[in-house]
Amino acid sequence: xxxxxxxxxxxxxxxxxxxxxxxxxxxxxxxxxxxxxxxxxxxxxxxxxxxxxxxxxxxxxxxxxxxxxxxxxxxxxxxxxxxxxxxxxxxxxxxxxxxxxxxxxxxxxxxx
Amino acid sequence: xxxxxxxxxxxxxxxxxxxxxxxxxxxxxxxxxxxxxxxxxxxxxxxxxxxxxxxxxxxxxxxxxxxxxxxxxxxxxxxxxxxxxxxxxxxxxxxxxxxxxxxxxxxxxxxxx
Numbered sequence: 001x002x003x004x005x006x007x008x009x010x011x012x013x014x015x016x017x018x019x020x021x022x023x024x025x026x027x028x029x030x031x032x033x034x035x036x037x038x039x040x041x042x043x044x045x046x047x048x049x050x051x052x053x054x055x056x057x058x059x060x061x062x063x064x065x066x067x068x069x070x071x072x073x074x075x076x077x078x079x080x081x082x083x084x085x086x087x088x089x090x091x092x093x094x095x096x097x098x099x100x101x102x103x104x105x106x107x108x109x110x111x112x
Numbered sequence: 113x114x115x116x117x118x119x120x121x122x123x124x125x126x127x128x129x130x131x132x133x134x135x136x137x138x139x140x141x142x143x144x145x146x147x148x149x150x151x152x153x154x155x156x157x158x159x160x161x162x163x164x165x166x167x168x169x170x171x172x173x174x175x176x177x178x179x180x181x182x183x184x185x186x187x188x189x190x191x192x193x194x195x196x197x198x199x200x201x202x203x204x205x206x207x208x209x210x211x212x213x214x215x216x217x218x219x220x221x222x223x224x225x
Contacts, residue, residue, distance in 0.1 A: 034212040043116075043202045043216025044155070087155075093210045102155040 004088045009107040018075045020106050022088030025069050030092040033064060033071045038085045038105070047086075048073070075108075083110045115139070116217035118203055124223045131190040133220050135203030141215075142208035144186035146170075146178060148199040149219075155202065161186055162208065193224045 005023040012018045024033070032051050036044040048055055050062040050071070061074040075082055085105040119134035137144065145160040147170075157170030159178040167178050175197060179187045186205075190197055200221050204214040 032210075032212060041200075041219070041221075043204065043219050044214075046213050046215065049210075049213060089212055091212055093212055104152075104154050 003101070004090055004103055006086075006088055006103065006106045008104065009109065011109050011111065012078055013111050014079055015077050018078050018082070018108060018110075020073045020075075020086055020088075020108065021070055022073070023070045024088070024090045027068050027090055028092060031068075031090045032093050033062065033068075034089045034091075035060070035062065035073045036087040036089070036102075038087065044087060044102070078108075078110045080110050080112060082108065084108060116203055116205055116215050118201075118217040118220050120220050121218060122221050122223075124225065125190075125193050126225055127194060129190075129193050129224075131193050131222065131224075133188040133190075133201055133203075133222070135186045135188070135205075135217055136184055137186075137203075137205035137215070138184065139205065139207075139215070140183065141205035142183070143206045143211050143214075144180065145204040145206075145214060146176075146186065146188045147202045147204065148172070148197075149202060150199050158188065160211075162211075193222075195224050198222060198224045 034049040035047045037047050038044040048060050048062045055062045063072045085107050087102045087105040116137045125131050146158045147155045149155045156172050161167045161180045177189045200219050202219045203217040206214045
């Protein structure tokens with residue numbers, strides 16, 4: 001199971017674009033990269049998932065370079081309500097012996 | 113939208129009591145999961161189930177058991193609650209093809225006194 005490394009915390013201001021990078025140097029060929037968002041006292045919420053290059057949805061974009069050893073979650077024009085913890089997970093979607101490692105995540109604080 | 117519900121938002125139990133935490137999902141998902149979340153330790157997987165009556169141990173199964181008699185329902189059982197099981201318990205579900213796209217319930221904050 002690929003280990004991930006993220007910054008512990010980040011600060012931003014409303015209206016800015018925020019990029020959170022996750023390192024996963026030993027990612028395996030069949031591994032996908034998944035990001036979650038968690039607000040205080042709530043369960044995590046699935047944001048986006050990708051395998052390579054770029055994935056975009058209504059919430060965020062995910063950039064994955066060719067070597068796939070890292071990935072960047074991009075949040076366009078953040079607002080105060082984007083203050084949350086963001087988790088990066090890496091794993092094989094088809095693996096029978098599923099294990100989850102959420103890690104500590106990145107605590108994003110958006111200021112007015 | 114996927115909906116995952118948990119039987120209680122807050123629960124207070126005494127040491128030694130048997131505790132049942134219930135989780136129900138309405139999306140016909142094959143996979144269901146139980147986590148606990150503690151400050152500084154993140155989310156840790158207790159058990160997961162990939163089919164009715166099937167279960168797999170996660171990272172911290174000691175002191176817990178699970179039951180899945182119906183596809184939509186996954187129960188976490190604390191046979192004899194202890195104070196170190198005071199925590200936030202989160203249930204999640206996903207379809208069989210992607211165990212990493214999980215949908216979480218609101219959580220149950222359990223306090224064992």
